[in-house]
Amino acid sequence: MGVVSLSYLALPCNLKPCFLYLGMFPEDFEIPVERLILLWIAEGFIQKKPRISLEETAMEYLEDLIARNLITIDKVSATGRIKTCRVHDFILDFCRDKTSKYLCYRIREKDEKIYGASVSKLQRIRRVSISSKFVIRFLSSQPDGPHVRSFLHSSREEIILLPENVSAIPDAFKLLRVLDVRAITFTRFPFYLTQLVHLRYIALSSDFKVLPEAISKLWNIQTIIVFTSSRILEIKADILKMIYLRHLETNASIILRKKGESGNGESIQVLANLSPESCTGDLFGRTNNLKKLGIRGRLTILLDDMSGSSPFDNLEKLHQLENLKLLNDVHIHPDEAKLPCLPPPNKFPPQLISLTLSYTLLEWEQMSVLGMLDHLRVLKLKNSAFQGERWEAVDGGFRQLEVFQIQYTDLVVWKASRHHFPKLQHLKLRNCEELEALPFGLAKISSLQVIDLYRTTKSATASARKIQNKIESRGGRLKLSIFPIDE
Structure with a gap:
């Protein structure tokens, strides 16, 4: 054995x-x-x-x-x-051999001649995995898998599934629980798939802009993942009535049309990426187990406090939220993209551990607000999240910060000491092509283990080497990663 x-x-x-x-x-x-x-x-x-x-x-x-x-x-x-x-x-061979008789059936790129045999074999199979560009031919062969529970497809090439081929999936696999076809692009919403009432997981790619109310027919659904070429995805279904929904994810900005008059979202763990307009107090009051939230769109709407309070205040209700991403849309309204300031620290979710900002165009003085977030361990500043040539860190902040990333910035001078990031372990700088040097005070942070530099100036690279030498002269160790390699 x-x-x-x-x-x-x-x-x-x-x-x-x-x-x-x-x-x-x-x-x-x-x-x-x-x-x-x-x-x-x-x-x-x-x-x-x-x-x-x-x-x-x-x-x-x-x-x-x-x-x-x-x-x-x-x-x-x-x-x-x-x-x-x-x-x-x-190990894969063992898993496949163990399950090949009844549980799983795989169709690979080289299996061009399997279609006749595969159709008959499906009668006793519970799971089908296709890593082949011939998935259209397979579906066109009128397969019949009465016991199939899972259908997974992967391909290195983009495959477009025309509407006339969509019906083959529910026709062939009526008891399907898992449908992961993210390698296939649907030209419009596949209404036929709403016949799969046992479905718990669906992942697909699309060109459509609307997720219709019919998606709520999938009353067992736990996970919905939609990759779309559209900037927005309008969801007409009431997600709060989808009682088993745990994970809703798309690369677009989600606009929720239903107001959620009944039901709750206690099962929802992940929402990404919600539009600022959809960040209501009612929604967050009923998704109190939410752990990961992405907000994408015009973030100035989120911070608008003309009425005395802003939609951002609703995030206070999310007591379980650990991961927050704020992704500003600067493409549609570039003149209105810049955020004037951040909300005060007490307006952020109280248990926030990880925060990502992108295209927020804030002034570096606003970093003091983030420094006061008590539990923040991971901070990622991407795509000009902050702008300005000079940043001097202030005392008293970032007491728990372990991972700090700055990506695409015009920062030239950065002043800081060991007191400003006392628990920092990993510093990552990407495309900081104006930065003259890393603060030498970082060499005195005993917890610092890794510095990653990607496309920074030669002077910044040299300063990182000095920090490494200083740490190692005291008997410590620092992993320094540099790309491109400094010759």
């Missing part, structure tokens, strides 16, 4: 289906951990525990499989969170 077989037999019952599910992914595939966790939840693999979310339990399962050397960590965030993972080919 092989090593993998012995490892599999030693797995507790709750981990075995999670492990075998890895066979659904292509060889040498970088598996996004968030995606894997959402798929496990939709499949019903994750057992509910008291006082802990399904997502947290799923992460425990993943870490257990990693500890048993059945999954390999691929990419890790600056905070140590696992972003992507991989599975060795021999």
Whole structure:
């Protein structure tokens, strides 16, 4: 009996289906951990525990499989969170061999001649994974999978599914729970898919601008992921009535049309990316378990306090929120894009750990507001989030900050000491092409472990080397990463 077989037999019952599910992914595939966790939840693999979310339990399962050397960590965030993972080919082969008879059926790029055989084999299969550009031919062959619960498709090429082919999916797989076809572009909303009333997870790409009320027919839905070429995605369904919805994500700005007169959003963990107009007190009052929120659009609307209070004040209701992204839309109204100031610290969600700002065009003096956020550990300033040639950090702030990223800025002079970032571990500077030097006071921060520089000036690179030398002269260690490599 092989090593993998012995490892599999030693797995507790709750981990075995999670492990075998890895066979659904292509060889040498970088598996996004968030995606894997959402798929496990939709499949019903994750057992509910008291006082802990399904997502947290799923992460425990993943870490257990990693500890048993059945999954390999691929990419890790600056905070140590696992972003992507991989599975060795021999482990994938074991998973596929174990599930090939009844559970999973894979169609690969090289399997051009499988269609006749695949149609008959689907009669006893529960999951189908296609990593092939021939998915249109497969769907056109009138497949019949009466027991299929999951349909996953991946391809290196963009595939457009015409409306006449969409009906093949619900016709073939009436009991589908998971539909991940993000590699396929739908030219308009696929109404036929709303027939899949057992669906818990849907991920797709599209050109449409509206998610119609018909999506609410998917009353079991937990995860909705839509990648669209449109800047906005209007959702006409009442998401608060979708009682199992946990994760709603799109790259566009979500406009919610329904006011949520009934129902609540207690299951919702992730909303990305909500438009500023949709950030109402009623919505946030009923999504009190929200942990991750992205807001995309004209952020000046969010901060408008002409009536004595601003829509941003509604974020105070989000007592569980840990991750907030504020993405300003500077393309439609560039003259109105600049934010005059930030709200006071007490208006931010009280348990906020991670904050990302993009295109907010704030003055560096406003950094003192962010410095007063008690629990902030991760701060990412992207795409001219702050502007101005000079920034002098002030005392008393950023007491918990561990990860700090600045990307695309016109900053020239940065003054700071060890007292300004006492717990900083990871500093990342990307495209800071005017910055003359890093503050030498960073060398006195005992917790500093990593500095990443990407396209910075030679003088900034030289100052980083001086910081590294100073730390190492005291017996410490600092990992310094520089791109392009300074010759």
